[in-house]
Amino acid sequence: MSSRTPSPARSPQGRPNAGRIASHLAVMAAVAVVMGVLIACLAIPFAGLVGVAAKDVSKGMVNLPESLEAKDLSQKTRIYDVNGNLIASLYDQNRINVPLTSISRPMVKAIVAIEDYRFYDHGALDLKGTLRAFITNQANGGSVQGGSSITQQMVKQTLLYQAETDEERKAATEETYARKIRELRYAIAFEKNHSKDWILERYLNIAYFGDGAFGVQAAAKHFFSKNASKLNLLESATLAGLVKNPVGYDPVDNPERAESRRNVVLDRMAQLGILTEKKADRLKNTPIGDTLKVTSSPNGCQQSQAPFFCDYVVSWLLKDPVLGDTMKERRRTLNNGGLTIRTTIDLDMQKAADQAVSAHVFPTDQAIGGLAMVEPGTGDVRALAQSRPMGKDKAAGQTYLNYVVPKKYGDANGFQAGSTFKVFVLASAINQGIPLSTTISSPEQMNIPDEDFENCDGPYAGDGKGWTVSNSTGSGTFDLYSGTQNSVNTFFAQLEEQTGMCEPLQLAKDMGVKVPLAQKVPSWILGVSDSNPLELAQAYATFAARGLHCDPRPVTEVLDSQGQALKDFSSQCEQVMPGATADAVNDILRGVMEPGGFGQNIAIDKPSAGKTGTNQNNMSVWFAGYTPKIATVAMVAGANQLGEWVSLNGQYVGGSPIYEAFGSTVAGPIWGDAMSAISAKLPYEDFQAPAGDEIAGVLTSVPDVTGQSVEAATSTLEAAGFTVADGGQVNSDLEQGLVASTSPAAGIQLSSGDTVTLYTSTGYVPPPPSNDGGKGKGKGKGKGGGKGRG
Known part of the structure; x- marks a missing residue:
């Protein structure tokens, strides 16, 4: 920003003091000198200048502000994924401001050579350059060289950039004597208040280089796919030649004219000794097409890799006063503030979500498919996908309505869950x-x-x-x-x-x-009630996070154009139920994914839990499922191209007929495909088993306590939620007093509160019975010498 020069004190009679009069006289003198050569810049008759009285010139100069405020230049805002990949840009003008030190020396030399080679030697007005331009232009019968200094050009573009009305825009571009006087006055102020490097830096950032690229950095990225700091001589000469006529010399649409103009710049650089004529000739032989590597600069969410997530981010931020007090101010900040927005989206998960939804629901189907992924414990939104692409072509199934987020962010009412x-x-x-x-x-x-x-x-x-x-x-x-x-x-x-x-x-x-x-x-x-995938995903993520609910969070940080933190968005979480309650819900819902459950056919290779949803008349079907690390909700709702809700029954969706729609058979496969695709990214983690001593009726396997002391076994069983009974002693080769067995046996599932009976060891195992069942085999003699039987 420029600093204003304080206005001089006025005399008691209201007349300017001597210092200010001298200042204006100096300006008037400069104007008087250049009156005769202004024809070089203004295609108006000299007679028109003769009729302008000197006092009118003086009055016009006195009434002008002493300096022009140079407002910050608009810059495009960039939105990044969780890993730092660019997913979208927002801008009214495609511009990325860079300091002069981040612009290559060949670029600086090329622009100065062709636009104002004495820039560092003269003040606001280059009398020699203006005269030279006039003479050269007359000799060539047309406009070859400009008469305005770089400072004057920067003033003109600043006035045009900061114009807010049609009248101000017209005044900034009209070919009149008054405009030249105004530009000169402001140029003098800029030269007084700022360094030459500051002026050149602003000029290179404000200049239009054509094809939507404002500023040298955006132009370098667009035409050569590199940063301005890496521009070589050929590339620099090309860009330097564009500022005079960005449309006429566009290297993509008018390559021959662009190459000719580039060569003019190279010749001028050789004439000034910046490079040799031999090198200039060698460079001029390079076809301009061989130097180009054009890269488009997508603008807005529609061209994003994740259009509906991007749309959600924009809508979410537009409600935050950190970007401005009003909606208009916030939107201007988003599109022109050069912000860096770091988001929570994971492009691998987004790709999986997009592919799963598009495989099962086509854009022109009489149905809408949607999916949302939310991370438990943070609320981070990892993916949002829907079957109807972003756009205005209704015949192709396109829409601007975001069906996967709440109405306040996407304008869609949602569907019964x-x-x-x-x-x-x-x-x-x-x-x-x-x-x-x-x-x-x-x-x-x-x-x-x-x-x-x-x-x-x-x-x-x-x-x-x-x-x-x-x-x-x-x-x-x-x-x-x-x-x-x-x-x-x-x-x-x-x-x-x-x-x-x-x-x-x-x-x-x-x-x-x-x-x-x-x-x-x-x-x-x-x-x-109407709901949407994101709303339900953050609800089910609460169970996965053991009762900790976190609001959905699409953005983690917003930086201003200088890279300073404008706002950090921390997770907004609150414990809404005991962890043990959530553990019990998880234990029950994981049964949906196990044999006999509605989700058994879509279960992934990680512990998961889920719930189906089908509303009246099969108008919409849902599958909400999660692991400890990610909660995902898939939805398919019947809707024709007029936006009217219809039953899914009897529809062809994703190329297949639906006879009767259910959450497990229509929405479930979308969930299964998306989760299978990201399963490898998810660490193996099981749900925590519900504590039987906190939750009544938990189905828990009887622990194996064999060989433990009665006290230790009792403690283990009670911790599992069971009631312990003494079953007495049984013969066992375990040490006397240790647990020999339980009833029911270890591994049997019981409800918490059920009784497990302990049997302790006697420490004695009777010898096995004899093989003959107790009959004696030996012979003995009785007292009387008679035979007896043993």
């Missing part, structure tokens, strides 16, 4: 001490009176008709394991009777799932 909501009642039941072994007779259909359900204010007051609930999975008697594994509706309806509605609804809210007031009815546990 089905039985994935049952886990909130399950966790509440465990937290309230209901044993996991509790059995409930669950018919295929039943009606439960409204008043049987308690909300936070007492009995639920419905319409008096009660809740008629039915199963699609048959009937029977189930405990918390089997009832969840089979997702039995009538089982969970009766479990909700026991827990009440208040605690499960609060737990859902604490885990990031908000149920609207109008939907806080007993049937809410069947997922009648």
Whole structure:
């Protein structure tokens, strides 16, 4: 930023003092000298200058501000993944500011040679250069050399850059005497307040080099795929030649004109002794096409490797006041602030998510597929994918709606999440001490009176008709394991009777799932509320993190254009349930992934747990699954190209017909493919077994305590949640008093609270019986000498 020169004090009569008068007279003198040569820069009749009175010139100079504030130049914002890979850029102008020390010397010499070779020798106005330009231009019958100094050109581009209205933009570019006077006045101020290097640096960063590249760094990247610090003579001469006419000399669209202009720059550098004529001639023989290595600079999320994650990041940051007080200010900061945004996305996981979704749901299907991955314990969002690409071509299935994030970030309402909501009642039941072994007779259909359900204010007051609930999975008697594994509706309806509605609804809210007031009815546990994959993924990640809920976090840090931290975004986490409760939920949900569970066919080679979800009329289906390291939710929802919700039944999705949609068969394979693809990245980690002494009814294998003391064995069994009974002694070759065996035997699964009987050793094993069953084989004689039998 430039510093302003303080205004001189005025006389009591309001007239400028002597110092200021002298300053203006000096400027007027300079103007008077160049009046005769301004024709070189202005294509206007000399007679037009004659009619301008000297006092008008003086008045115009006096009324101008003494200096022009050089506002920071806009720079593109860059968004990076968790490993530092660039995933998107945002900008109104493709510019990356660099210091003069980061621009190659050949580039500096080339631009000075062709635009203002005496730049370091003259002040704001180069009288010699202006005269030379006038004479040369007249001799050649056209414009060959410019008359404006680099400082004047920088002033013009600064005025144009900082113009906010059409009138200001017109004033910055019009070919008039007044504009030249204004530029000269500001150029004098810049020369006074700043060094030559500062002016040249700003000029090289503000100049337009064509094809959307503003500034030398963006131009070097675009045309040669390298940094400005690495530009060689040929490349430097090419770029230096562009600033005069970036469109006409564009090396991609007009290679012949660009090469000719490049050669003019090389000749000028040879004329000035910067390089020899021989070297210049050799360089001029190089076709310009051989030097180019054009790289596009994608702008915006649509061209990103992860468009909907990028869109989520932008929407998320636009709500943060650190970027500005208003939405307009925040958007300007994002697009022009040169920010560095470090995010949580993992491109390997994103690739797996994209491939899994696109393989199972096509863009033009009458369905939308989506998937979200969230890291437990941090809330870091690792991947977001959906089947409909970002864009405006509806016929191709494109959309700008982000279906995988909450409405406030993506504008889509979401979809009913089905039985994935049952886990909130399950966790509440465990937290309230209901044993996991509790059995409930669950018919295929039943009606439960409204008043049987308690909300936070007492009995639920419905319409008096009660809740008629039915199963699609048959009937029977189930405990918390089997009832969840089979997702039995009538089982969970009766479990909700026991827990009440208040605690499960609060737990859902604490885990990031908000149920609207109008939907806080007993049937809410069947997922009648709209949700989205990201919302559910961060909820299920809470179980994986043993009850620690973390808000989804797409960004970890934002740096300003100078590389200084603008804001660090730490994980926002809170323990919302005891770790033991989460352990028990994990123990139950891992049964869904085991033989007999709905997820057995998509299980991966790491310990995992999951829950299916299917809503009424099969309008949407879900699979929410997780390991201790990652939580992933896949969804498929019926939706035609008009945005109307339809049933998935009878649709062709991913090239295959769906006769009846279920979470395990339609959404589950998406989850399975994505998780299988990233499984190798996940460290092997098992869930922590629920503590039987904290959770009633935990199914736990009886530990092997054989050979332990009674005290040690009792401690081990009680720690596993069992009640210990004394079964007395049994013969055993173990030391007397040590545990010889248990009943049930080691390895048998029991519910916590069940009794395990200890049998201790006598320390004695009777000798085996004789082989003849006790009959004597020897012969003896009786007292009377008669024969006797032994």
